[in-house]
Amino acid sequence: MLPHQGWQTERIFVGYLPQMEVECENEKDKGFLWGVPKKRRTVERRMQRRYGFEEWHWKPLRLKTNIRICDTCGHHYEAKHLCRHCYDKVVAETKTIRDAAELKLGHEPENKNIVVLYENELQTVDPKQIEDQMIVEIPKPRPYWFSKNLLQKTTVSTNTDESTLTQDSTTIKPLS
Secondary structure (H helix, E strand, O other): OOOHOOOEEEEEEEEEEEOOOOOOOOOHHEEHHHHHEEOOOEEEHHHHHHHOOOOEEEEEOOOOOEEOOOOOOOOEEEEEOOOHHHHHHHHHHHHHHHHHHHHHHHOOOOOOOOEEOOOOOOOOOOOOOOOOOOOEEEEEOOOOOOOOOOOOOOOOOOOOHHHHOOOOOOOOOOOO
């Protein structure tokens, strides 16, 4: 098929332009026209456009060379993307937290920070740190990948003192 034979277009009347002051002989000349295809492109033509012709220009499928293996779970994922398996675990845990917070708060949220505590963590928390915050308890052990400080603002200081450079992810630190 030659290039000039490919797309046959038909002009269709779409509508009138507002405040047209030009006098036209035909009513259709007052409106604007769009070019649209006369016929639908068949499956064969679409596949030829996608993969080409074997005799002329063949575009075979290419192997992906950017597939990586997740260090955490061992599943495959594409480079520069998140591992889908690990992401699904985070989504499920987040849904659990949202459901627990909804049971605690109902549908009318309060203007308080929410602290998420898993089982047996309430005894390890200083009551002064969470006195004005809403506590949401989840009756299961904390996943190993879910840090306690994950939902809070960072508390890393700019000091170069060695005692402040190490950050313990098992304690809840107050916001300053």
